[in-house]
Amino acid sequence: MAAPLLxxxxxxxxxxxxxxxxxxxxxxxxxxxxxxLGLGAPDGATVRDVxxxxxxxxxxxxxxxxxxxxxEDEETIATGARAAVAxxxxxxxxxxxxxxxxxxxxxxxxxxxxxxxxxFARVYPIGAISxxxxxxQLAEFGEMVAAGAVAVSDDGQPVASSHLMRxxxxxxxxxxxxxxxxxxxxxxxxxxxxxEGLVATKLGLKGIPAAAEEIMVARDILLAExxxxxxxxxxxxxxGSVELMRRAKExxxxxxxxxxxxxxxxxxxxxxxxxxxxxxxxxxxxAADVAALRQALxxxxxxxVASDHAPxxxxxxxxAFDDAPFGIVGLETAFGVAYTELVQGGALTLxxxxxxxxxxxxxxxxxxxxxxxxxxxxxxxxLDVTAGWCVDAARFHSKSRNxxxxxxxxxxxxxxxxxxxxxxxDAPAAAQA
Amino acid sequence: MTAGLGKDLIGLERLSPDQIRLILxxxxxxxxxxxxxxxxxxxxxxxxxxxxxxxxxxRTRISxxxxxxxxxxxxxxVAATGSAVQKGxxxxxxxxxxxxxxxxxxVIRHASSGAAxxxxxxxxxxxxxxxxxxxxxxxxxxxxxxxxxxxLGRIEGVKVCLVGDILHSRxxxxxxxxxxxxxxxxxxxxxxxxxxxxxxxxxxxxLRRVEEAIEWADVLNVLRLQLERMEAGFIPxxxxxxxxxxxxxxxxxxxxxxxxVMHPGPMNRGVEIDSRVADGPHSVILxxxxxxxxxxxxxxxxxxxxxxxxxxxxxxxxxxxxx
Numbered sequence: 046m047a048a049p050l051l052x053x054x055x056x057x058x059x060x061x062x063x064x065x066x067x068x069x070x071x072x073x074x075x076x077x078x079x080x081x082l083g084l085g086a087p088d089g090a091t092v093r094d095v096x097x098x099x100x101x102x103x104x105x106x107x108x109x110x111x112x113x114x115x116x117e118d119e120e121t122i123a124t125g126a127r128a129a130v131a132x133x134x135x136x137x138x139x140x141x142x143x144x145x146x147x148x149x150x151x152x153x154x155x156x157x158x159x160x161x162x163x164x165f166a167r168v169y170p171i172g173a174i175s176x177x178x179x180x181x182q183l184a185e186f187g188e189m190v191a192a193g194a195v196a197v198s199d200d201g202q203p204v205a206s207s208h209l210m211r212x213x214x215x216x217x218x219x220x221x222x223x224x225x226x227x228x229x230x231x232x233x234x235x236x237x238x239x240x241e242g243l244v245a246t247k248l249g250l251k252g253i254p255a256a257a258e259e260i261m262v263a264r265d266i267l268l269a270e271x272x273x274x275x276x277x278x279x280x281x282x283x284x285g286s287v288e289l290m291r292r293a294k295e296x297x298x299x300x301x302x303x304x305x306x307x308x309x310x311x312x313x314x315x316x317x318x319x320x321x322x323x324x325x326x327x328x329x330x331x332a333a334d335v336a337a338l339r340q341a342l343x344x345x346x347x348x349x350v351a352s353d354h355a356p357x358x359x360x361x362x363x364x365a366f367d368d369a370p371f372g373i374v375g376l377e378t379a380f381g382v383a384y385t386e387l388v389q390g391g392a393l394t395l396x397x398x399x400x401x402x403x404x405x406x407x408x409x410x411x412x413x414x415x416x417x418x419x420x421x422x423x424x425x426x427x428l429d430v431t432a433g434w435c436v437d438a439a440r441f442h443s444k445s446r447n448x449x450x451x452x453x454x455x456x457x458x459x460x461x462x463x464x465x466x467x468x469x470x471d472a473p474a475a476a477q478a
Numbered sequence: 479m480t481a482g483l484g485k486d487l488i489g490l491e492r493l494s495p496d497q498i499r500l501i502l503x504x505x506x507x508x509x510x511x512x513x514x515x516x517x518x519x520x521x522x523x524x525x526x527x528x529x530x531x532x533x534x535x536x537r538t539r540i541s542x543x544x545x546x547x548x549x550x551x552x553x554x555x556v557a558a559t560g561s562a563v564q565k566g567x568x569x570x571x572x573x574x575x576x577x578x579x580x581x582x583x584x585v586i587r588h589a590s591s592g593a594a595x596x597x598x599x600x601x602x603x604x605x606x607x608x609x610x611x612x613x614x615x616x617x618x619x620x621x622x623x624x625x626x627x628x629x630l631g632r633i634e635g636v637k638v639c640l641v642g643d644i645l646h647s648r649x650x651x652x653x654x655x656x657x658x659x660x661x662x663x664x665x666x667x668x669x670x671x672x673x674x675x676x677x678x679x680x681x682x683x684x685l686r687r688v689e690e691a692i693e694w695a696d697v698l699n700v701l702r703l704q705l706e707r708m709e710a711g712f713i714p715x716x717x718x719x720x721x722x723x724x725x726x727x728x729x730x731x732x733x734x735x736x737x738x739v740m741h742p743g744p745m746n747r748g749v750e751i752d753s754r755v756a757d758g759p760h761s762v763i764l765x766x767x768x769x770x771x772x773x774x775x776x777x778x779x780x781x782x783x784x785x786x787x788x789x790x791x792x793x794x795x796x797x798x799x800x801x
Contacts, residue, residue: 243676247491249591249613249648252675319592363570365590367611 047467049073051086054096055427060400061102061416070100072423075466080417095427098460101399102415103135103424104380105406108200108225108279108303108351110372111137111168113159114152115144120356120444122156123163125376128354128443130470132376133459135424136167136407136414137354141178142201148173150188157193165469167424169412174199174213174224180206183216190220195410198225200279205231207264214274223277223301223410228261228286229253229327238367240328244313250366253328255283262286266293269300277409278302280353282327284337291346301409303351304338306375306382307449311335315449321362321369322449325355339392342401349406350398352379356445374443378436378450380428384457388430395430423466430457483780486598486605489614490655498656500786502624504776505769507790511548512771521779521792522551525582530572531608532558532588537743537767538608538618542585545774551583569596577601583781586610591648604781612646617777618742619652621770623660625762626697628769629738634661639691641725642701642750643672645712649701649742654680667691668701668723671712688723692733699740700725703750716749726752730760738762 050072057068057080069084070077086092111125120128122139129137139156141147147156153170160168172189176182178199186197197217204210204226213224234257239245241252262278266289269276281287281302293300307325312332315323323329341347355372362369383402387393393401407415414424436453438446462470483497490498511519527546531539539555546553569588573596576584583604586594591611598605609615627633638657644650644666657664658681666677667685678684685691691698703719713719730737739751739760747753756763776789784792 241675243679246674246676246680247651249611249651251612254675319595360568360570363568365569365588365596366592367590368569 049078049087049090050466051084051090051092052095052100052425052427053092054094055098055100057417058099058101058396058399059417060396060404061418064417065396070417070425072425072463072466075423077417077419077421077423079419093461095461097431098427099395099430100425100427102403102417103426103462103464104133104402105412105414106134106137106352106354106376106379107349107406107410109137109139109354109376110142110356111139112356113143114155118444119358122159122168123165124442124444125354126160126163126165126168128376128441129166130462130464131442131459132378133380133426133428133462134166134376135426135462135464136169136412137376138169138171138195138410140198140200141171141173146173146178147171148176148178148184150185150192153189153192153194166464169193169195169410171196171198171225173197174204175209178202180204180209183209183212186217186220186222190222194222195412196223196225196277198227198279200225200227203227203229203231203261207268210265211268211272214268214272214276218272218274221275223275225277225279226261226265227279228258228265230257230260233257233260238324239316240313240330242313242331244316248316248319250316253326255285255330258283258327259285259289262289266298266300269293269298270296274299276300280305280308280327280351281338281347282308282330282334284334287337287341287346290341294346301348303349303406304342304347305351305353306379306386307373309335309338309342309350310382310386311449316366319366320449321364321366322373322447322451324366324369324371325353325373326371339387343393343397348401348409350379350383350402351406352376356443357447359446362447373447373449374441374445377441377443378448378455380459381434381436381455381457382450384430385455389456423463425463426459427461428457429460429472432456434458482783483777485781486594487616487777487781488595488598488605488607490616490619490652490659491614493659495659498620498623498659501620501773501776501780502627504780504786504789505624505772507793508775508779509769509772511775511793512768517548518550519548519793520550521784522546522549522782525551525782527551527553527583527585527778528576528581529553529555530584530586531556532586532593533609535587535608538587541767541770542608542774544771545778548771549775549778551778569593570600573597573600576603583778606777606781609648611648612651613648614652615648616652617770617774618649619656620777621766621773622653622699622740622742623656624769624773625740625766626738628765629762630696633657635663636697637663637665637695638697638699639665639667639685639695640699640701641667641688641691641723643703643707644668644677644701645672645674646704646707647701653699654682658682665691665694669713672707688725689729689732692729692737695737696735697738697740698725699742700751702742702744703746705746720749724750724752725755727754727758730755740766742766
């Protein structure tokens with residue numbers, strides 16, 4: 046076991062205990078040993094000066110695509126986990142739309158083994174809802190959970206069959222895992238490549254109406270009420286979805302939701318000039334949607350921020366808008382975008398942002414982490430929220446570069462990331478090397 | 479105004495009213511070239527132009543080819559069928575290969591919106607959009623503008639209604655930009671299932687019935703109804719479309735003023751337009767085709783750096799003397 050580590054002089058923000066104060070954090074044996082002012086360093090301890098930084102529980106991303114197995118040229122579990130810690134994430138949940146699909150215990154076990162071999166962030170597999178994500182037969186939730194899956198989802202594909210969604214919510218109750226749905230009514234979205242609105246009309250691109258998402262959000266909420274299952278709604282993008290979520294929460298249903306940094310900061314206007322780095326599903330919507338999503342996150346109507354990190358090879362995005370794949374990378378820009386847009390933008394306080402990027406997502410998916418409570422695993426991030434930095438996709442640890450934020454000036458990035466007390470990302474050290 | 483058009487002609491959305499007028503004015507002297515016994519001027523001698531048609535086209539491709547040949551350019555036609563494109567070559571590879579061959583201009587027609595922009599952003603040659611997906615078809619709108627100006631003597635204040643499938647029409651989008659920039663009043667009319675979201679925000683009036691359009695307009699621009707729209711469930715049948723939206727002699731008879739009827743072709747007779755209208759006194763459809771060559775000559779000439787004030791001189795002496 047590594048020597049004890051004392052993080053000295055930081056501002057400790059731990060939303061799990063409503064803590065926001067100057068304090069030291071002592072880490073011993075991979076766990077948080079103590080949090081307090083003027084802590085002494087035990088014998089042999091490494092002391093790390095983190096004055097000026099924010100020390101917080103490591104960020105947790107419940108929605109990433111790591112492309113392994115199947116598309117290792119775009120990302121691997123190792124490169125994705127490395128990108129995660131560079132972005133301040135100590136745990137990520139990997140979606141099952143791999144090739145082959147992660148729809149059985151052996152496939153789930155493979156992801157667990159690959160992530161242990163890689164180190165860096167903890168990687169929790171999400172199993173498929175249906176075999177092959179074909180939307181017909183339920184996958185074996187029980188065996189997948191036993192192998193390490195923390196949720197099920199057919200993300201990338203909507204669950205078109207209401208019957209399948211119903212049975213998934215019911216069947217998942219035995220294992221008390223959330224069923225995460227990508228809400229998209231496929232007959233309404235078919236052929237669509239961006240938000241259906243004025244920009245799509247001007248560009249002559251087929252739109253995806255807000256109703257394509259909202260119909261499924263409404264359906265899923267009704268099914269959650271019918272079944273008593275745990276429903277998690279992925280990457281909400283419309284103000285109508287926010288209203289449906291608000292009503293679901295008022296009714297006390299077990300429904301949670303996430304929103305991405307890009308849906309909180311960009312609109313359909315980013316697609317102008319056919320920029321394929323602004324092509325994602327659900328699409329970027331309108332300014333009124335962005336405003337509603339921000340307010341919902343602030344109020345807790347939307348529970349957490351998730352990146353929907355979706356790596357693609359550079360030449361796949363180098364195509365006509367219709368032909369380019371959906372999705373962007375997000376692990377290494379998520380905190381910077383969220384801090385710059387939401388905290389500096391005045392929508393959220395820093396503790397609220399940490400709550401929505403660490404404590405709550407860990408709780409929603411039942412993961413360890415999201416807290417600096419003594420005794421908890423030492424998954425910790427020291428965040429630099431003072432220095433500005435410019436997004437240079439060529440320096441990403443991710444294998445892919447497909448980001449609409451390239452060249453953007455952001456504030457907020459991970460200076461130091463610890464997983465189980467081990468330093469897995471050290472920005473100042475890397476800069477000196 | 480001496481400013482040119484820039485490197486590419488992607489669409490009318492990004493052109494200023496002055497730039498549009500410049501093209502129309504430059505087209506005027508070129509009209510005459512096509513009336514000569516020897517239809518050739520040396521304006522683009524030594525220039526190489528590739529006509530890159532990823533989507534089939536007869537009228538537009540031939541019109542461009544005549545425009546190029548009458549300006550003495552060297553041209554190569556590439557059709558998607560049988561080319562590297564069909565063998566899976568990507569648009570970016572096609573662009574790089576064209577660049578490597580040091581060509582001067584590319585005229586591109588493609589089924590994907592944004593394809594012309596994509597090419598223009600990646601090669602140094604001039605790019606002319608000959609229709610990209612549902613986005614724009616700028617030279618079609620320019621020839622429509624020229625035809626309206628010929629027939630009515632002006633564009634400003636003229637009431638033009640586009641009739642039909644607005645949702646899938648690049649001709650409609652280019653016409654809306656061009657007409658509104660030059661001060662025309664623009665309306666659109668068609669089934670609401672073929673009307674794009676937010677169309678009124680582009681400064682056009684949406685008319686529900688074709689009878690209203692005929693009562694309101696000075697010019698009807700009747701768009702082609704693609705037969706596959708019915709299969710995709712946007713409209714129930716071609717028969718009903720003709721009954722409800724067809725531009726017929728009977729409907730035109732109720733027009734309060736003389737109407738000009740345009741159509742970008744190819745026509746579906748008996749679907750969007752009555753044959754008796756297409757061939758009748760209201761129709762300016764063949765004038766559009768004639769103007770197409772002149773407008774495309776003007777665009778190619780201006781993009782190649784030709785001076786608008788010299789367009790007349792650039793024609794060189796007409797066979798049989800100057801006029």
